[in-house]
Amino acid sequence: MKIAVCIKRVPDMDVRFKIAASGTAVDEAGLKYDMSDFDGYAAEAALQVNEKGGGGEVTALCLGPDAVQETLRKALSMGIDKAVHLKCDAVPFDGWAIAQALAAQLGGGGYDLILFGRMSIDSSNQSVGPMVAELLGLPCVTAASRLDVSGGTGKAQRELEGASETVEFPLPAVVSIDEGVARPRYPSLKGIMAAKKKPLEVKPAQLGAVTVTVTTMELPPERNAGRIIGEGPDMVPELVRLLQTEAKVL
C-alpha cells in the first residue's frame, strides 16, 4: 500500500504572538516551528495503517520554503519512508492555491490513501484536504478519529456533537485526521539518525493562482489573568459563587 501524508510547518503556539509591521501576518522573529498538531496525528495514522497492512510505503509532503525540510526530517524520524518538499518562497493563505500544488504532485502517484490533519493549527481553514480530494476526484472523509483499512476499503470513525458515526469508503481516498487516533509517537534515537539518510526530494511547488489574501490581522483584546482559588471539592461552592457574582457567567 502507498500512503501519502501532507504536513504543514506551523509556529509553536506556546508563545505570545506579535503582529508584523505589514499588519497582515504574525511577526516571525523568535518564533519556533514544528509540525502542525493534527498533521502529527495524521503521520501517526499513516504509520499505523502501514504497519498493520504489513509493509508498504509512506511518503510525507510539505509545501513551503527551505525551512520546511526540518519538519519533513521530523516526519522521517518518526518512521516515514521518504519525503517530498514542494518548494515555494512562502505559504500562501489561499488553500485552493496550495491544494492545486499538492494535487499536481499526488495525482498519478498511485497512492491508496492520502492523509491530512483535520486542520492546520495556524490558519485553521480545514480546506486543503477536501480540495485535494475534489481535484483528484477521490472520496473524502474529514475529521476521522479512527481509521482502519483492509482489502481496498477504508473505515473511519467521526466524532459528532454527543455521538459518533462510522463511515466506509473505497480506496484510493483522502482522509483528514482528528486527534482521536493514537498520539504521535516520539521519534526514537535510531529513527532520528536514520532520517538523515532517507530520501528527501525537492520540487518546485506548482501553486495555483492566489485569490484569497489577508488584509488585516489583529490580536484579541487583553484579558485579565486567571486566578486559582484553591483545590479540591471544598472549593466548589466558592467557585460557583465567584462565577455567579464576579464573572457573572452562571
Added chain:
Amino acid sequence: MPTYKAPLDDMRFVLHDVLDVAQLSALPGYEEATPDLIDAILEEAGRFCAEVLQPLNQPGDAAGCTYEQGEVKAPPGFKEAYQQYCAGGWPALTADPKYGGQGMPHLMRSVVEEMMCASNLSFAMYPGLAHGAYHAMHTHGTEELKDKLLPKLVSGQWGGTMCLTEPHAGTDLGIITTKAVPAGDGAYRLTGTKIFISAGEHDLTENIIHLVLAKLPDAPGGTRGISMFMVPKFLPTDEGRPGTRNGVTCGSIEHKMGIKGNATCVLNFDNATGWMVGDANKGMRAMFTMMNGARLGVGLQGLGLGEVAYQNAVAYARERLQGRSLTGAKNPGGPADPIIEHPAVRQGLLRVKALNEGNRAFAYWIGMHIDLEHRHPDPARRAESADLVALMTPVIKAFLTDTGFESTNIALQTFGGHGYVREYGMEQFVRDARIAPIYEGTNAVQAMDLVGRKLPEGMGRLLRRFFHPVSAEVEASRADPALAEFVEPLAKAFERLQQATQGVAMRSMANPDEAGAAAEDYLHLLGYVTLGYMWLRMVKAARARLAAGADDRAAFYEAKVATGRFYFAKVLPQVHALAARIAAGATTVMSVPVDAF
C-alpha cells in the same frame, strides 16, 4: 504545576557558536555527529523530557517510592516512562556500537543529562546510574563480562548501581568492611552492608548490576586494599536472562528530604556471588572511572534544577502583580506592576540566569574535552584535554551544585510564600537540589581533591592547561576596546586567582590545614573565574552574530551580551571576597579549641 522547556536556543548557541561542536564530527568514530543531527537529537530529547518526564516529577515527589518485603516500587508512571525511554533507544546514545550503542559524542550525553535532570531528577538517576555502571564495566571489565552485560545496560533492560557507602564509612572509604572471599571458580562471595545506595532496588528493570567496593581477605588497609566487584541482583543465565536470585537484598529505603522518587536503599550482601572488575586492590581506580563521569553528571543536576527553577520563576515574575515600580507605574491599567519590575526580583533572576548560562557553557566545554581526550588523533591534544578534565571535574561537581542549589533557592524566593507551599513546585526543586552537594563525594571533598591533588599534580601542569587559554583569550580580547567592560574585570579576577594559587601552594607546604581551610573558597574562586572566561567567549560569540546581522535572533544575542555584562559587574566581584578569605589563612579556623564550640 511547574513547567519545563529544554533551553534549546541556549544549548545550540553554546554548542555551535561558542564551542564549534562541528569539530567533533572530524574525530574518528564521530563522523555522523554533524551539527544538524545533533540539533535533531536535542530537539526530540527535549520534547521527551518535557512531555513524558516532567509531568511525573511533582506526582513522583508526592508519592515517593514504596518498600514492601524487600521489593521497591518507583512512583506511579515511572515504569511506563522508563519503557518509553528505552523504546526510544535513549540509553544507547553515547554507548559503544559494539554493544548496541549509537556511539554519539560524550558531549551529547551532557546536554541530554541536563534536560533529564531538569525535568525529573529522581527519574534521571535510574538510567544515570546504569550508565555509570556501563562506563566502569566498559573500561575495566573482562571481555566475557562485557559481552554478557553491556548489551543489557545499553538497551536499558538492566539497571546499575554504585555501592560504596557503609554505615561507618562515607567519605572515608578506606575503612569499609564488606568482604569478598574467592569462591574457587573465579567468582567471589560478598558479605556486608551498604547504605544510601541510589536505585539499589526498584521495579523499572528486570535485573540490576551492582558495582560494589569490598576487601579481599588479605587486602592491605586503607584505600589501597579495596577491590571492585560486579554483583547482579539475579545471576545471568547462559542465554543472558535473569536467573537465580543472588544473595543481595534491600533491607529498607530511606525517607528523605528530596529526590523522593529515587529509591535510596540499604543493601545487605549475604554471601552474594560477584566477579571482580579491574585488578585486585585497585578498586578505587575502577570506581573513579565511574565516579568521575558521575561527578560531571551531578554537576549537571545542579545546572538542570537551576534552569527549571529559573524558567518557572521568570514566568511567575512576569505575571505576579505586586507593588509599583520605584520609577512609576509600568502597568498603569492594572492594580499593580509585575514583580519583575522590582530591582530586587530582577537582580535575583539575573544572577540565576548568569550562573545557569555560564555553568552550561562550562559543563559543555569540559564535556567536549572528554571527547577530545578520547578521540583526538594527536596524543599531545589528548593529554591536554585529559588534564583539563581532571582539573575541572571537582569544580564542575561542586561549583555547579552549590550555585545550582543557590539558584533554586533564589527562584523560590521570587514566589514569596507561594514558593514555600507545594502547589508551584518550587520547594521541591530546592529539596531535590540539596542532595547534589552531598553525594558523589561532598563538595568539601571535591575541594580537597582540587587543592590537595589536582593543583600539585605535575607541578601545576593541570592548572596551566586552564591558565593558558584564559590569558590568551584576555590578551586577544584587549585588542577590541568595546570588550573592555568584560575583559578587564576578568583580567583582575584572573590575577586574584593566580595570587591565591601561589599563596595556598606556599602556605600549605608548611601546614596542610592551610590547604584544607582554603579549599572550598579556592574552588569557588576558580569556578567564578572559569565562568568569567566562558562569559567572555559567549559575549564575543553573540557580538559576532549581531555584527553579522542576526535578524530574527537578535533579541537572543542582545540578551546574551546584557547577561554577560551583569555577570562581570554583579557576580564576578565575589572573587575579591573569596581571595581575601583565602589570604586570611587557616589560623583563625584552627586556633579555636574544639571545646570552644
